[in-house]
Amino acid sequence: MSKLIFEKNHKGSNSFTIPPADIPEVDIAATIPPSFLREAAPHLPDISEVEAVRHFVDLSHKAYGVDNGFYPLGSCTMKYSPKINEWAARLPGFSNIHPYQPAQTVQGAMELLYNMQNLLAEITGMDAVTLQPAAGAHGEMTGVMVIKAYHQHRNDHHRTKMMVPDSAHGTNPATANVVGFDVIEVKSNSRGLVDLEDLKSKMSPEIAGLMLTNPNTLGLFEEEIQDIAAVIHEAGGLLYYDGANLNAIMGISRPGDMGFDVVHLNLHKTFSTPHGGGGPGSGPVGVKSHLADYLPVPLVVKENDKYVFDYNRPQSIGKVKNFYGNFGVIVKAYTYILALGAEGIKDAAQQAVLNANYLRQQLKKDYHIPFDRLCKHEFVATAKTQMDENGVTTLDIAKRLTDYGFHPPTVYFPLIVKEALMIEPTETETKERLDDFLQAMSAIAEEARNHPEIVTAAPNNAVITRVDEVTAARNPIVKWEDNF
Amino acid sequence: MKYTPNSPTVVEDMLRSTGFSSLDELFTDIPEAIKLKRELNLGSGRGEIELTRELKGLAAKNLTTEDYACFLGAGAYDHYIPAAIDQLLLRSEFYTAYTPYQAEISQGILQSIFEYQSMICLLTGMDVANASMYDGGSALAEACNLACTNAKGKKVLLPDTVHPEYVQVLKTYAISGKMDIVTVPSDRGVSDLDKMISLVDKDTACVVIQQPNFFGHLEEVEKLADAVHGQKGFLVMAVDPISLAILKPPAELGADIVVGEGQPLGNSLSFGGPYLGFFAASKKFLRKLPGRIVGQTTDTEGRRAFVLTLQAREQHIRREKASSNICSNQALNALAATMYLTLIGSTGLQAIATRCHQLAVYAAQELEKAGLKLKYQHPFFREFAVLMDDPAGVNDRLLQNGIIGGYELPDAMLLAFTEKRTRAEIDRLVAVLGGRA
Numbered sequence: 044m045s046k047l048i049f050e051k052n053h054k055g056s057n058s059f060t061i062p063p064a065d066i067p068e069v070d071i072a073a074t075i076p077p078s079f080l081r082e083a084a085p086h087l088p089d090i091s092e093v094e095a096v097r098h099f100v101d102l103s104h105k106a107y108g109v110d111n112g113f114y115p116l117g118s119c120t121m122k123y124s125p126k127i128n129e130w131a132a133r134l135p136g137f138s139n140i141h142p143y144q145p146a147q148t149v150q151g152a153m154e155l156l157y158n159m160q161n162l163l164a165e166i167t168g169m170d171a172v173t174l175q176p177a178a179g180a181h182g183e184m185t186g187v188m189v190i191k192a193y194h195q196h197r198n199d200h201h202r203t204k205m206m207v208p209d210s211a212h213g214t215n216p217a218t219a220n221v222v223g224f225d226v227i228e229v230k231s232n233s234r235g236l237v238d239l240e241d242l243k244s245k246m247s248p249e250i251a252g253l254m255l256t257n258p259n260t261l262g263l264f265e266e267e268i269q270d271i272a273a274v275i276h277e278a279g280g281l282l283y284y285d286g287a288n289l290n291a292i293m294g295i296s297r298p299g300d301m302g303f304d305v306v307h308l309n310l311h312k313t314f315s316t317p318h319g320g321g322g323p324g325s326g327p328v329g330v331k332s333h334l335a336d337y338l339p340v341p342l343v344v345k346e347n348d349k350y351v352f353d354y355n356r357p358q359s360i361g362k363v364k365n366f367y368g369n370f371g372v373i374v375k376a377y378t379y380i381l382a383l384g385a386e387g388i389k390d391a392a393q394q395a396v397l398n399a400n401y402l403r404q405q406l407k408k409d410y411h412i413p414f415d416r417l418c419k420h421e422f423v424a425t426a427k428t429q430m431d432e433n434g435v436t437t438l439d440i441a442k443r444l445t446d447y448g449f450h451p452p453t454v455y456f457p458l459i460v461k462e463a464l465m466i467e468p469t470e471t472e473t474k475e476r477l478d479d480f481l482q483a484m485s486a487i488a489e490e491a492r493n494h495p496e497i498v499t500a501a502p503n504n505a506v507i508t509r510v511d512e513v514t515a516a517r518n519p520i521v522k523w524e525d526n527f
Numbered sequence: 528m529k530y531t532p533n534s535p536t537v538v539e540d541m542l543r544s545t546g547f548s549s550l551d552e553l554f555t556d557i558p559e560a561i562k563l564k565r566e567l568n569l570g571s572g573r574g575e576i577e578l579t580r581e582l583k584g585l586a587a588k589n590l591t592t593e594d595y596a597c598f599l600g601a602g603a604y605d606h607y608i609p610a611a612i613d614q615l616l617l618r619s620e621f622y623t624a625y626t627p628y629q630a631e632i633s634q635g636i637l638q639s640i641f642e643y644q645s646m647i648c649l650l651t652g653m654d655v656a657n658a659s660m661y662d663g664g665s666a667l668a669e670a671c672n673l674a675c676t677n678a679k680g681k682k683v684l685l686p687d688t689v690h691p692e693y694v695q696v697l698k699t700y701a702i703s704g705k706m707d708i709v710t711v712p713s714d715r716g717v718s719d720l721d722k723m724i725s726l727v728d729k730d731t732a733c734v735v736i737q738q739p740n741f742f743g744h745l746e747e748v749e750k751l752a753d754a755v756h757g758q759k760g761f762l763v764m765a766v767d768p769i770s771l772a773i774l775k776p777p778a779e780l781g782a783d784i785v786v787g788e789g790q791p792l793g794n795s796l797s798f799g800g801p802y803l804g805f806f807a808a809s810k811k812f813l814r815k816l817p818g819r820i821v822g823q824t825t826d827t828e829g830r831r832a833f834v835l836t837l838q839a840r841e842q843h844i845r846r847e848k849a850s851s852n853i854c855s856n857q858a859l860n861a862l863a864a865t866m867y868l869t870l871i872g873s874t875g876l877q878a879i880a881t882r883c884h885q886l887a888v889y890a891a892q893e894l895e896k897a898g899l900k901l902k903y904q905h906p907f908f909r910e911f912a913v914l915m916d917d918p919a920g921v922n923d924r925l926l927q928n929g930i931i932g933g934y935e936l937p938d939a940m941l942l943a944f945t946e947k948r949t950r951a952e953i954d955r956l957v958a959v960l961g962g963r964a
Binding site for chain 2: 045047048049057059060061062064065066067068069071074075076078079080081084085086087088089090092095096098099100101102103104105106107108109110111114116119121122123124125127129130131132133134135136137138139140141142143144145148149150151152154155162165166177178179180181183184188191192207212213214216217218219220221222223226263264266268269292293294295296297300301311315317318319320321322323324325339360361362363364365366367368369370371372374378380381382383384385386387388389390391393394396397398400401404417419441442445450451456470471472473474502505506507508509510511512514515516519520521522523
């Protein structure tokens with residue numbers, strides 16, 4: 044068991060120092076009234092540098108990243124993060140510039156932002172792009188705010204409802220709610236796609252728009268997307284593209300050409316920036332020209348060969364975060380797009396889809412595949428057979444996979460499939476790796492048949508066994524206490 | 528460069544065994560009418576040598592805080608970052624991992640978040656903290672949203688001494704219709720307490736105070752706390768984490784929710800991001816906080832273990848009933864903050880905060896000696912505004928003298944001080960501002 048950093052405290056062992064003062068060291072109490080001052084310093088751990096470093100290296104040994112191995116986490120696009128991206132973001136000319144420096148001193152950074160706006164507009168088929176949102180859900184919020192502002196500006200105040208398919212990511216309905224829309228759920232049909240009849244029956248002048256992921260969370264392309272767009276637009280609504288799954292189609296088809304009005308991207312999925320154990324991400328939003336005025340301020344524009352921040356956008360929704368976005372993440376994604384170029388971007392999508400279909404074809408020997416037809420970058424398998432025959436659940440299979448050295452797929456999502464295992468291999472995996480995964484999945488199916496107790500007790504090789512989540516939630520301990 | 532590892536022969540082999548004759552056949556489900564009939568206009572791919580040349584070229588067009596002494600603050604600060612942090616952040620088990628949903632293989636990341644939450648609680652004095660938000664501005668907007676969903680009214684009162692970008696973000700979030708934002712004019716650099724208190728009523732969900740405020744000054748908080756609590760509303764504070772080494776923790780001032788920009792804790796300036804927003808609150812909000820929370824529990828063998836907990840609050844469970852939509856946060860930045868606080872420790876943080884303050888005091892005295900006037904006369908922590916006619920023109924002159932000047936106010940310049948600044952740099956700054964250089 045790892046000690047907490049606080050439990051490694053040894054008074055007097057930290058020797059961090061700052062240079063000796065070359066100014067008069069006035070007593071703080073003379074310049075700040077004592078009523079503002081703290082009585083005792085915060086009780087941070089007192090620890091030497093060597094032990095601090097070992098602590099975090101030790102913690103890193105108890106984590107699993109894409110560089111450790113296969114990470115088929117559906118909807119998360121856990122592709123390899125090229126190392127050159129990390130190098131680029133750490134260039135002092137990018138990492139050591141203050142956001143409020145005069146524009147003439149940061150022309151290189153602004154040029155990069157300007158180019159990135161244009162590259163993403165080209166990839167998505169949109170007319171204007173903001174790089175400000177900090178993550179996918181933040182981009183969704185920004186995009187849905189833009190939709191709201193558009194309707195409000197047209198005095199169309201009755202549009203209080205946002206449509207979301209039942210297969211959607213949880214962030215879609217949550218976003219619609221936090222922006223102040225009521226959520227109307229649209230059903231999926233027997234083919235796993237948006238039920239066009241259900242959509243039509245729910246259309247009304249109160250609908251602000253539809254939030255759609257395409258390909259959807261089952262990894263299936265919404266083949267009737269043009270009809271869907273027509274239904275929404277004819278009723279005065281707007282069509283929102285959740286870019287979580289753009290990796291499947293980039294360079295092949297563009298949301299802007301499908302009829303979408305707004306799109307958000309996840310640079311930390313599609314454009315290879317690392318997930319960081321839960322962020323930072325980046326969630327740029329692209330819009331068609333009729334929505335461009337509502338984007339957050341500022342956008343970067345070019346005037347007489349100089350890059351400037353354009354704040355003069357009176358219909359803008361405002362700002363969704365301080366400054367200009369997660370710049371360091373944007374540098375990494377920019378490096379990636381330059382590295383791949385047009386051909387490489389398309390190649391990535393093709394290989395991602397090939398890898399997914401390869402796994403789908405091979406996996407169905409042992410696992411139920413509810414929508415077993417051509418998929419895009421991901422597909423959904425289930426533990427139905429194992430559950431029905433041996434009482435082995437999706438969770439058991441996920442935990443057992445870690446014993447075989449793999450990160451599990453996304454589990455129990457989408458919600459419309461029972462015992463779902465959502466598998467997204469990404470394009471950066473070799474056939475050999477995929478075959479190893481298939482072998483492990485096959486071995487687990489075999490174990491489920493003959494020794495289910497091995498699977499239900501998994502993981503057996505991790506630093507801990509399964510955790511007591513119920514107690515964690517019932518009697519929450521969410522910080523270290525001196526008196527543990 | 529391509530990062531797709533399968534050779535053309537292997538690709539052929541995979542296509543055949545999957546029942547496809549070409550890569551194009553994998554896309555027959557996309558209607559022809561919406562397929563792109565041309566190549567994307569992105570140019571050709573580049574190898575690493577071209578990439579490094581191109582990226583270095585762009586970076587070289589920027590003037591950095593390594594080249595010039597930086598007196599800009601206003602929400603982002605040029606602090607020293609211990610060398611160990613970046614090396615540790617490059618452990619790819621950390622930076623190439625996803626959110627730690629699978630607890631058994633993510634104990635390292637979960638424990639680090641637990642330690643982060645604990646440290647934020649130690650600094651702020653609050654009971655609970657989440658795993659981080661996007662940045663200070665969006666954290667404040669979420670804090671006000673939390674207050675509004677848990678109070679009777681939806682009025683958010685704040686003085687105009689709060690960072691203008693924070694206010695802009697808050698107003699943007701208010702498009703939801705769930706918050707009514709009321710900004711109250713300040714009085715000579717600090718909030719107008721009497722005016723603020725007079726506006727607190729039963730519809731007031733929260734009062735927001737930034738400490739130190741945008742102009743660097745310290746705000747009187749306690750009476751406001753009493754006033755808003757008297758109406759069953761909440762006190763929300765936005766704080767500078769470095770200042771908490773010496774300033775009274777917000778919990779002692781009566782704060783119910785505390786947020787702030789975590790960038791000063793070991794995160795580089797990076798032209799405004801990625802940073803992290805920290806978010807702490809009193810116990811009553813534990814089951815209502817936005818974002819991820821790590822809890823301590825045990826495994827089936829009774830060993831201490833960590834896990835994402837209270838997930839019933841979150842979007843992936845609660846969907847349209849979730850009061851926040853946040854999913855990814857700024858985990859790696861929060862990890863940097865945890866490493867920072869570990870590496871510098873309590874005495875280091877106190878030394879840094881004290882030095883920031885003392886350098887600011889020295890600069891203020893020297894500027895006054897040189898005939899300049901401070902815009903406001905109140906105690907400050909590490910930032911203050913100095914009056915001048917043409918701050919943009921002065922900033923140009925500072926640049927010519929190797930200095931990145933301050934944040935431009937209409938009639939003044941807001942100057943910030945970190946432990947990296949020296950007496951010599953301040954003397955040079957004063958010489959330019961005083962017209963002696």
